[in-house]
Amino acid sequence: MNDSTTETAFVELKGIAKRFGTNRVLENLDLRIPRGHMVTLLGPSGCGKTTVLRLVAGLEKPSDGRIFIDGEDVTDRSIQQRDICMVFQSYALFPHMSLGENIGYGLKMQGRPQAEIRQRVNEALALVDLEGFADRYVDQISGGQQQRVALARALILKPKVLLFDEPLSNLDANLRRSMREKIRQLQRQFNITSLYVTHDQSEAFAVSDTVLVMNKGQIMQMGAPQDLYRRPASRFMANFMGDANVFPAAIYPDSVDILGYRLPRPTGFAVGVERCTVGVRPEAITLSQQGSDSQSCTVRHVAYMGPQYEVMVDWQGQTLLLQVNATELQPSEGDQLFLKIHPYGMFVLAEAA
Numbered sequence: 634m635n636d637s638t639t640e641t642a643f644v645e646l647k648g649i650a651k652r653f654g655t656n657r658v659l660e661n662l663d664l665r666i667p668r669g670h671m672v673t674l675l676g677p678s679g680c681g682k683t684t685v686l687r688l689v690a691g692l693e694k695p696s697d698g699r700i701f702i703d704g705e706d707v708t709d710r711s712i713q714q715r716d717i718c719m720v721f722q723s724y725a726l727f728p729h730m731s732l733g734e735n736i737g738y739g740l741k742m743q744g745r746p747q748a749e750i751r752q753r754v755n756e757a758l759a760l761v762d763l764e765g766f767a768d769r770y771v772d773q774i775s776g777g778q779q780q781r782v783a784l785a786r787a788l789i790l791k792p793k794v795l796l797f798d799e800p801l802s803n804l805d806a807n808l809r810r811s812m813r814e815k816i817r818q819l820q821r822q823f824n825i826t827s828l829y830v831t832h833d834q835s836e837a838f839a840v841s842d843t844v845l846v847m848n849k850g851q852i853m854q855m856g857a858p859q860d861l862y863r864r865p866a867s868r869f870m871a872n873f874m875g876d877a878n879v880f881p882a883a884i885y886p887d888s889v890d891i892l893g894y895r896l897p898r899p900t901g902f903a904v905g906v907e908r909c910t911v912g913v914r915p916e917a918i919t920l921s922q923q924g925s926d927s928q929s930c931t932v933r934h935v936a937y938m939g940p941q942y943e944v945m946v947d948w949q950g951q952t953l954l955l956q957v958n959a960t961e962l963q964p965s966e967g968d969q970l971f972l973k974i975h976p977y978g979m980f981v982l983a984e985a986a
């Protein structure tokens with residue numbers, strides 16, 4: 634199990650329900666985030682991720698249940714009384730203020746002295762690699778820089794909890810990577826308990842200690858990224874975490890039998906499950922020119938992806954999706970090849986075949 638179930642919770646949601654009119658968005662949701670952890674909420678559009686974030690922020694009231702931060706019941710407190718900062722997709726900076734004034738705004742509202750504000754603004758700008766930008770305005774900097782200003786504005790207040798609402802969605806792919814590394818570095822450096830909403834699986838994996846996958850207001854699975862990918866608890870999870878080939882299988886003491894192809898039993902697979910469903914990730918199936926009858930397959934479709942090919946093959950009456958490293962083999966449609974399934978990429982699904 635992941636740490637978050639055993640460690641003391643710093644942020645805790647207990648029995649949370651949220652209804653908008655007749656729309657029951659969340660029902661009896663429990664969530665525990667240990668101090669200093671970064672938990673990401675991941676799930677399809679409309680599953681309730683943003684609603685959870687807004688409930689923690691105090692921007693929505695739960696219909697039922699209680700919310701605790703650092704041991705205190707904050708359910709009836711406003712956002713200002715919760716010691717929380719939020720970083721939005723839209724940056725939400727004031728255009729009529731300089732970047733320094735934007736970043737120092739919260740401290741000014743707290744009545745801190747000018748000299749302290751100036752010093753802390755400069756420190757915050759340095760944290761996000763924007764030294765010397767204090768006198769610029771929002772329309773003089775790029776989107777990526779604006780999001781770093783928004784991050785500095787949150788960090789300067791040293792909040793108990795930092796909330797991120799799809800913070801990278803407006804950035805292009807290169808900026809997304811550098812910004813997510815910046816967020817992760819600063820979150821770790823300051824050990825800030827954080828909740829991060831995204832619908833991008835690779836972003837969730839890259840920034841978090843723990844990923845919580847939701848669907849239709851329910852928690853489907855929560856755990857470290859590797860656990861969710863390698864041991865999905867359901868078919869929904871298997872498909873949501875990436876592509877999966879699914880087979881009927883039987884597990885014996887020394888082997889797993891998939892459609893007549895016997896391979897070593899992976900560690901952790903329970904013995905004696907004569908009928909089950911096994912999932913195999915595309916990257917765990919390789920192709921080669923040689924093999925046995927039970928591994929023979931026909932290439933149906935090839936898509937060139939740069940570092941690898943995505944290949945569809947017919948095998949034992951099933952169509953499989955797999956990936957071939959472009960440095961190893963360049964398959965073509967119609968090729969008769971042999972596949973190899975690697976136990977590393979295999980998981981047992983709860984449902985029977």
Ligand SMILES: Nc1ncnc2c1ncn2[C@@H]1O[C@H](COP(=O)(O)OP(=O)(O)OP(=O)(O)O)[C@@H](O)[C@H]1O
Pocket residue numbers: 653656658676677678679680681682683684685832
């Ligand atoms: N203020 C509101 N009034 C009425 N319904 C709402 C309100 N806010 C959210 N909802 C509904 O709650 C459900 C969950 O919305 P939410 O924004 O939490 O989902 P999400 O997982 O964050 O989706 P997305 O990834 O598209 O942002 C949706 O059906 C949405 O229409």
